[in-house]
Amino acid sequence: xxxxxxxxxxxxxxxxxxxxxxxxxxxxxxxxxxxxxxxxxxxxxxxxxxxxxxxxxxxxxxxxxxxxxxxxxxxxxxxxxxxxxxxxxxxxxxxxxxxxxxxxxxxxxxxxxxxxxxxxxxxxxxxxxxxxxxxxxxxxxxxxxxxxxxxxxxxxxxxxxxxxxxxxxxxxxxxxxxxxxxxxxxxxxxxxxxxxxxxxxxxxxxxxxxxxxxxxxxxxxxxxxxxxxxxxxxxxxxxxxxxxxxxxxxxxxxxxxxxxxxxxxxxxxxxxxxxxxxxxxxxxxxxxxxxxxxxxxxxxxxxxxxxxxxx
Amino acid sequence: xxxxxxxxxxxxxxxxxxxxxxxxxxxxxxxxxxxxxxxxxxxxxxxxxxxxxxxxxxxxxxxxxxxxxxxxxxxxxxxxxxxxxxxxxxxxxxxxxxxxxxxxxxxxxxxxxxxxxxxxxxxxxxxxxxxxxxxxxxxxxxxxxxxxxxxxxxxxxxxxxxxxxxxxxxxxxxxxxxxxxxxxxxxxxxxxxxxxxxxxxxxxxxxxxxxxxxxxxxxx
Numbered sequence: 163x164x165x166x167x168x169x170x171x172x173x174x175x176x177x178x179x180x181x182x183x184x185x186x187x188x189x190x191x192x193x194x195x196x197x198x199x200x201x202x203x204x205x206x207x208x209x210x211x212x213x214x215x216x217x218x219x220x221x222x223x224x225x226x227x228x229x230x231x232x233x234x235x236x237x238x239x240x241x242x243x244x245x246x247x248x249x250x251x252x253x254x255x256x257x258x259x260x261x262x263x264x265x266x267x268x269x270x271x272x273x274x275x276x277x278x279x280x281x282x283x284x285x286x287x288x289x290x291x292x293x294x295x296x297x298x299x300x301x302x303x304x305x306x307x308x309x310x311x312x313x314x315x316x317x318x319x320x321x322x323x324x325x326x327x328x329x330x331x332x333x334x335x336x337x338x339x340x341x342x343x344x345x346x347x348x349x350x351x352x353x354x355x356x357x358x359x360x361x362x363x364x365x366x367x368x369x370x371x372x373x374x375x376x377x378x379x380x381x382x383x384x385x386x387x388x389x390x391x392x393x394x395x396x397x398x399x400x401x402x403x404x405x406x407x408x409x410x411x412x413x414x415x416x417x418x419x420x421x422x423x424x425x426x427x428x429x430x431x432x433x434x435x436x437x438x439x440x441x442x443x444x445x446x447x448x449x450x451x452x453x454x455x456x457x458x459x460x461x462x463x464x465x466x467x468x469x470x471x472x473x
Numbered sequence: 474x475x476x477x478x479x480x481x482x483x484x485x486x487x488x489x490x491x492x493x494x495x496x497x498x499x500x501x502x503x504x505x506x507x508x509x510x511x512x513x514x515x516x517x518x519x520x521x522x523x524x525x526x527x528x529x530x531x532x533x534x535x536x537x538x539x540x541x542x543x544x545x546x547x548x549x550x551x552x553x554x555x556x557x558x559x560x561x562x563x564x565x566x567x568x569x570x571x572x573x574x575x576x577x578x579x580x581x582x583x584x585x586x587x588x589x590x591x592x593x594x595x596x597x598x599x600x601x602x603x604x605x606x607x608x609x610x611x612x613x614x615x616x617x618x619x620x621x622x623x624x625x626x627x628x629x630x631x632x633x634x635x636x637x638x639x640x641x642x643x644x645x646x647x648x649x650x651x652x653x654x655x656x657x658x659x660x661x662x663x664x665x666x667x668x669x670x671x672x673x674x675x676x677x678x679x680x681x682x683x684x685x686x687x688x689x690x691x692x693x
Contacts, residue, residue, distance in 0.1 A: 210524040219520025230495025250546025265585040298538045316540030326494040331529045339522030340501040344508030409657045412646045413665035420631040436588040436623035451624035455677045
């Protein structure tokens with residue numbers, strides 16, 4: 163059965179290949195540090211199970227040290243702009259067809275693969291996505307006839323542009339685990355429960371929605387904030403004291419958390435990865451573009467909950 | 474004390490624009506030690522959770538395909554195709570993308586598009602091409618347009634994915650309420666995601682419309 167272990171081997175092999183190719187890229191002034199970074203990630207993917215927790219922890223520390231001391235860089239462009247314009251004219255709209263292979267495979271695989279029993283049912287989409295990558299590469303190799311290491315170099319250039327942000331979501335998941343072990347959420351939930359004014363329903367609703375957004379901003383993840391705020395504020399006050407309907411309270415509470423996700427650098431995969439992918443100067447440019455939508459929606463969610471949950 | 478240790482480092486680190494990866498790992502170490510864990514146990518816990526979360530990084534498998542197609546003119550082709558559509562403006566294009574992202578996310582199809590898969594290779598070049606039809610883009614305006622494209626992708630997914638019954642957050646809500654003795658159907662929860670999805674479409678759609686008007690009046 164194909165599942166995460168196989169995907170980790172494929173991804174680990176890709177990171178290792180990036181490291182090896184990158185080491186000989188003389189256009190990258192920091193090629194040694196960059197190669198070391200992707201080598202460590204490759205090791206974590208390929209043999210993470212056998213390294214033990216402390217071994218993997220040392221990898222995390224080393225990755226943070228490489229990124230924190232500015233050891234990562236990137237090379238110059240892979241191909242000239244004039245070549246790309248000429249290629250675009252030559253290949254035409256078939257380029258879109260090739261680009262759609264991966265999403266189409268992810269969609270088709272999600273719908274069809276569970277019935278076959280070949281794939282871990284919890285990881286169907288990721289397995290289908292990886293299958294789509296293999297299929298798209300095969301089609302491109304036959305159609306575009308690139309040099310064999312061209313996909314590797316092009317992929318490496320893209321990932322080097324993203325740099326340390328590529329694994330920040332994984333590091334944030336590790337931080338979340340420490341927060342759980344240390345009981346950070348419980349401390350916050352108890353604190354908010356104590357400072358709330360008694361008897362004012364709207365204040366309690368606003369404390370829950372704004373608290374969901376705020377705690378999500380600190381934790382980087384609405385899923386981590388939800389149990390804390392719901393157990394600390396929503397269940398005892400909104401449901402217990404004011405007799406609210408738990409289904410809309412919980413649903414709108416989660417969506418209030420998503421308003422916070424839009425406003426925090428801790429939600430790295432949404433807010434910091436695109437900054438790197440799109441070459442933006444301001445690290446917080448995407449967050450600034452989102453605040454204008456997130457704040458009105460947080461107000462909307464607060465009013466909506468106050469209106470519909472206590473009918 | 475614990476909370477101050479945890480969040481103080483994060484807020485200070487991001488405010489001072491230190492490297493986020495280093496800030497996050499340092500915050501993990503300090504929080505664990507402040508909570509009374511042995512330093513080696515904190516390192517082990519970090520390593521264990523980091524390794525258990527590798528699935529979030531599997532998405533990078535797409536970069537060889539996107540990179541190869543970009544080298545062979547995918548972005549340039551996207552520019553040329555949209556340039557032939559007279560009615561297209563950056564705001565309208567992003568509004569169409571917003572509707573597409575909301576509609577597919579509501580059906581549970583979240584991974585079919587995204588920042589690496591669609592925003593960088595397709596949406597941004599198209600949006601820039603429509604803006605450049607009337608006049609050249611200044612560096613500042615180009616940066617704002619790109620940030621808006623990334624924001625539109627996030628907003629489209631966030632406020633529509635909960636309409637789908639089997640998405641992780643709906644299952645989390647249902648499971649959490651059940652653990653607290655409250656039984657709800659997934660449908661009862663997901664139906665309450667619809668009003669906010671509509672509000673997101675209206676609010677962000679209005680902002681995209683204003684973005685177009687701002688472009689028309691911006692200094693070149």
